[in-house]
Amino acid sequence: MKTEFEFIETIRRRYSLSKIGDDCAVLPKDNQTDLVITTDLLVEDVDFRFKWATPEFLGHKSLAVSLSDVAAMGAKPVWAMLSIGIPASVWKTDFLEKFYEGWFALAKKFNVELVGGDVSKMPDKIVIDSIVAGEVTKGKAVLRSGSKAGDLIFVTGELGGASAGLKMLENGERYEKSDYKNLLLRQLQPNPQTVIGQIIGAGNLATAMIDLSDGLSSDLAHLCRGSNVGAKIYADKIPFDKQLNSITKSFAEKLDYVLNGGEDFELLFTANPKKKIQIENELKNSRFSCIGKITATGKLVEIISDDKIEVLESKGFRHF
């Protein structure tokens, strides 16, 4: 069966859609500024479960996933819209009020204004479409398509926590009574890298960037496809979330969470090696790691662990 990525590529070609295929569309705003915009659909029992996601967490996460896309363009988020479909049984509760509390708490942090939306009835599940727009200096949006052979590959933060948190939730762990609250929060209340994204954009630090939403193996492959390059990463340089130790001691299992788990909402970017010192300076207050380099081996992604080189298959999240 075709994946959603293959389908989107088919539509892109058939209808000559030049603005499709990055974390956000980039549109001209005025002489100095481009507008970037993204839309993300979140579906109950596919992207979240009521059993463990409170309405406040869900409000936060709905905005966070789109802020992450805006960050991946190096842009500053500015305004947002929300379309919400909700069953009548949920409408009668205080779900939506609490959802908006979670949403606005995060929006306030980054000064994002809600400018529109829609509310509709759903037969039985909740569905949320989150739309966020940002601004970036004209021509400076960081695309997926600028990586060159020889560029270094960086990631922000620590990886694997969000999918390990999901595993715990699936196994019955609940936030209220948990000893692993911080790990669960990686899944329930992710932090978009809004500030770092803007530093990277403003400083022209990156040749390409993408957010880690599907999992490192898939997102790195998306970036390589966008730039028509390959990549080589080193397993021992990947910054594992230390909290992964609470769920497994096995290196192979931890690596699987990091590569194929998704939803960490950190940033993956590539940079010319000459920019290394500037990156170290400008991101000196943030955690980031150099995990490998871009190669000329067209779209082939390899991982090196214990001196063995293996092809890294994209096993991150996909709907179809």
Add this chain to the structure above:
Amino acid sequence: MKTEFEFIETIRRRYSLSKIGDDCAVLPKDNQTDLVITTDLLVEDVDFRFKWATPEFLGHKSLAVSLSDVAAMGAKPVWAMLSIGIPASVWKTDFLEKFYEGWFALAKKFNVELVGGDVSKMPDKIVIDSIVAGEVTKGKAVLRSGSKAGDLIFVTGELGGASAGLKMLENGERYEKSDYKNLLLRQLQPNPQTVIGQIIGAGNLATAMIDLSDGLSSDLAHLCRGSNVGAKIYADKIPFDKQLNSITKSFAEKLDYVLNGGEDFELLFTANPKKKIQIENELKNSRFSCIGKITATGKLVEIISDDKIEVLESKGFRHF
């Protein structure tokens, strides 16, 4: 139970959301231009049924409902995004390809570019979020809030066809074999008033405008609430869709389709009486009717039929 309109008003006040409450949000673009943007959620078994809506009709209608919102601001549509949630069983079919065929056929007509979107799995129903942005001369977007007592009330086109078509579909009539294809098309494949909306906007013809999506009784009430005015309309001046005769001969029933049925996607606008001749000139190639006038009786909407004046209750479409 609170309606969605009441809930949106609560959120608007609580979080001081000044851009909420019209057909589109109006945002500054550049020195000459404002951006208008809207989002509309369409849900299977709430807004459409697979039994009678082909994928092509659905693609067309998803875009049409948002184009209608852009038209109601007097703006020109420019770009769009689509978020689609779809069950795995439907993913395997050619549904999406045909959906996009219907969508792009209409988009091409108005030169609207698809710039982004999302595809997600749904447990069992199809859901579509349609986002359309348009442009309008700075400060010239036609809002709901500009009506003054004494203004004339106009509607474009003919009304009631879409809800009568829905009634036929609900009663088992199917497009392929129908003798009432044109009436069914009012429901299945509505025409947004994109051209007329722009003429009204560019000519400064209207003091306020809204599209007829929920039904004349509700949409006129929305406009009156937005402008803090009342209205008086004349039943015998309302332009009934002639095809209503296929479904009923009763004037009262036809009036009910027109007032409370919704989805005609015509435009309702108000204008200073001094503009009447200019309106007649600029809209001379289009059907439009003057159906009443704005009054100072705060938000009270009345209908006059057979010399009887009655309060017109909002009985148009609502989700909750």
